[in-house]
Amino acid sequence: MIILRLLVLLLTTVCTSELAYAQAALCVSEYLNARKADRILGIAAADAEQLVSKVAQSIGLTRTVMVLPCTYIEKAHAWPGNEEVPEGEYIIYNPTWVREIIGKDEVQAVALFGHELGHFLNGDFTVRKGIPRQQQELDADQFAGCAVARMSNDLSKLENLLSRLRQENDMHYPNRLTSLDRAKAGFKACGGIEVKKCRLPQHGIEGWGAETPKSGSSNWRGGGGSQPGYCAEYQAQLRQEHPEAMEINTLSSSETTRDVCAPFRCIQYQYFCSVIVKSKPVFREMESANCP
Numbered sequence: 001m002i003i004l005r006l007l008v009l010l011l012t013t014v015c016t017s018e019l020a021y022a023q024a025a026l027c028v029s030e031y032l033n034a035r036k037a038d039r040i041l042g043i044a045a046a047d048a049e050q051l052v053s054k055v056a057q058s059i060g061l062t063r064t065v066m067v068l069p070c071t072y073i074e075k076a077h078a079w080p081g082n083e084e085v086p087e088g089e090y091i092i093y094n095p096t097w098v099r100e101i102i103g104k105d106e107v108q109a110v111a112l113f114g115h116e117l118g119h120f121l122n123g124d125f126t127v128r129k130g131i132p133r134q135q136q137e138l139d140a141d142q143f144a145g146c147a148v149a150r151m152s153n154d155l156s157k158l159e160n161l162l163s164r165l166r167q168e169n170d171m172h173y174p175n176r177l178t179s180l181d182r183a184k185a186g187f188k189a190c191g192g193i194e195v196k197k198c199r200l201p202q203h204g205i206e207g208w209g210a211e212t213p214k215s216g217s218s219n220w221r222g223g224g225g226s227q228p229g230y231c232a233e234y235q236a237q238l239r240q241e242h243p244e245a246m247e248i249n250t251l252s253s254s255e256t257t258r259d260v261c262a263p264f265r266c267i268q269y270q271y272f273c274s275v276i277v278k279s280k281p282v283f284r285e286m287e288s289a290n291c292p
Contacts, residue, residue: 051106052091052113058150059114059143059190061121064088067113069095078116080125091116101164107157111144111183118143138174142186149192156197156287158183198291199283205246209280213251214238220258220268227253230271238277247278 049067056065066088076093091113102108118140122128128136141162148158162183166176173179188194199206216234218225235248251274260266 048091048093048109048113051109052117055110055114055147055151056117059117059121059147061117063120065117065120066090068092071096076112076116078119078124089120102161105157107148107152107154108161110147110151111158111161114147115140115144117147133172134174137172138178138182141174141179141183142189145183145186145188145192146190149187149190153192155184155187155192155194158187195287195289196291197285197287199285200288200290201281201283202290203284203286203288205281206284207282208246208278209282210278212277212279213274214277215272215274217273218269218271220270222268225269225271227255227271227273231273231275234273235275238275242277242279245277245279246281249276249278250274251276 048069052065052067056062068090070092071094073092073094075097076091079090079092081088081090098109098112102112119125119136121143122136122139124131124136124140144162145155145158148154159180162179163176166173166179168175174182184194216237218230218233231250231253235250238248239245253274254272256270256272258268258270260268
């Protein structure tokens with residue numbers, strides 16, 4: 001009962017001041033039912049608690065942080081409580097918003113909760129509460145980068161998350177590039193190794209920079225030849241003329257005939273071949289330690 005009352009007080013506080021007790025009770029009921037059924041609401045409550053505990057340890061925060069899902073708030077917030085609840089450290093998140101933003105991607109969840117934990121570790125609700133909001137958010141982004149480095153070393157997913165969350169003209173948050181730079185600084189400071197992406201031949205071919213159609217025809221020939229035989233001959237000729245070509249593929253072939261000694265049968269053949277000459281390969285872009 002004590003825990004239930006705490007949850008009611010907490011959720012009533014973080015929702016609007018006009019929120020009726022019945023609505024707060026509904027939020028608590030949804031939370032308890034979700035835990036009982038072990039449903040995944042963006043990220044399951046039990047999973048969120050476990051993940052936040054791991055992230056907190058990774059960035060040096062050993063205090064207990066309570067994690068609560070609530071559908072009556074927006075996004076995710078760090079919160080220190082107020083006079084209506086015991087003083088503590090809470091992360092309250094909207095499970096629908098989390099699901100829409102990160103799905104089931106654990107690396108992005110680490111970044112998201114690492115950011116919120118950074119507010120506590122930085123003392124944003126105590127010794128630094130007078131610091132401008134944008135500066136607090138920027139410093140928390142640095143902790144998000146640190147948490148990702150400690151737990152996954154996947155910078156690309158951290159960048160993906162911040163690129164979607166940060167806007168260019170937001171009075172409460174730093175702009176996208178500033179957030180990314182600070183998060184990268186935190187990532188590197190905590191031992192993260194940035195694996196670059198590049199296009200190398202060993203990654204395989206994604207496409208072609210040039211695809212040129214060509215066609216050729218043989219001279220008149222006696223029996224013994226064939227369309228595939230002439231196409232192979234034509235491709236060999238093109239390879240000499242276009243040494244830069246990486247691939248030559250046959251598109252179509254045909255033949256025509258004539259009788260050169262009627263009324264006797266002296267049949268000759270002329271072959272036609274159409275091909276596509278592919279050059280300037282575009283290699284796949286992939287992460288690799290061999291990238292320059």
